[in-house]
Amino acid sequence: GDSVTQMEGPVTLSEEAFLTINCTYTATGYPSLFWYVQYPGEGLQLLLKATKADDKGSNKGFEATYRKETTSFHLEKGSVQVSDSAVYFCALSDSSEGNKLVFGAGTILRVKS
Amino acid sequence: DTAVSQTPKYLVTQMGNDKSIKCEQNLGHDTMYWYKQDSKKFLKIMFSYNNKELIINETVPNRFSPKSPDKAHLNLHINSLELGDSAVYFCASSPRQGREAFFGQGTRLTVV
Numbered sequence: 245g246d247s248v249t250q251m252e253g254p255v256t257l258s259e260e261a262f263l264t265i266n267c268t269y270t271a272t273g274y275p276s277l278f279w280y281v282q283y284p285g286e287g288l289q290l291l292l293k294a295t296k297a298d299d300k301g302s303n304k305g306f307e308a309t310y311r312k313e314t315t316s317f318h319l320e321k322g323s324v325q326v327s328d329s330a331v332y333f334c335a336l337s338d339s340s341e342g343n344k345l346v347f348g349a350g351t352i353l354r355v356k357s
Numbered sequence: 358d359t360a361v362s363q364t365p366k367y368l369v370t371q372m373g374n375d376k377s378i379k380c381e382q383n384l385g386h387d388t389m390y391w392y393k394q395d396s397k398k399f400l401k402i403m404f405s406y407n408n409k410e411l412i413i414n415e416t417v418p419n420r421f422s423p424k425s426p427d428k429a430h431l432n433l434h435i436n437s438l439e440l441g442d443s444a445v446y447f448c449a450s451s452p453r454q455g456r457e458a459f460f461g462q463g464t465r466l467t468v469v
Contacts, residue, residue, distance in 0.1 A: 278457055282398075285461035287361075287447055331398055343454035344413050345390070347400040 246271045246338050250320045250348035254316040257355050265332055265351045273340030277310055277317040280333040360384050363448045363461040371469055377434045378464045380448030387453050389431040394445040406431055438468045
């Protein structure tokens, strides 16, 4: 079945540092890819998405590019803030697997001032 | 005007009890889901409904029974609760299968 692998956390950065959270996937078909963010005590919020190869999703300074050749969708941000501290989930949806959202294990990000 | 709302937010109950979690979405979406998040934050889909019809039923004990009275509601009933059922349960909806999902705030279930 489909799967998503994320880099293990926690990732601890200082404010204004550059962020990369790696995400790779395996899929039977041609999936859509997503990044979700979960702030403490809250539900998941969609951060960005990409539906086809070479698409770049972006939101709130975060971006990720759908790389079919490397089956990756790495999340980046040029300058993190303390308010970015959260758990980040990479996910995919594949029509050949019933379109269910399959999540990675999540990566905890801690940003220090 | 919450998009996806679940009740209750917290639920503490004894082993062996039966409990329900309710979910409602006001987004007009066709598809609704239940996810379970364990203590390590791992998220796993449990059920998916499309227009009140069960689409996905992952390997979940049959003590868990979803019910969708209409397109805007998907409730989760759990019989004979066990300690291992303690987790955060998230309801979500999406315009249709394959599109991004919108999540509720979660229900933290603690079985003692």
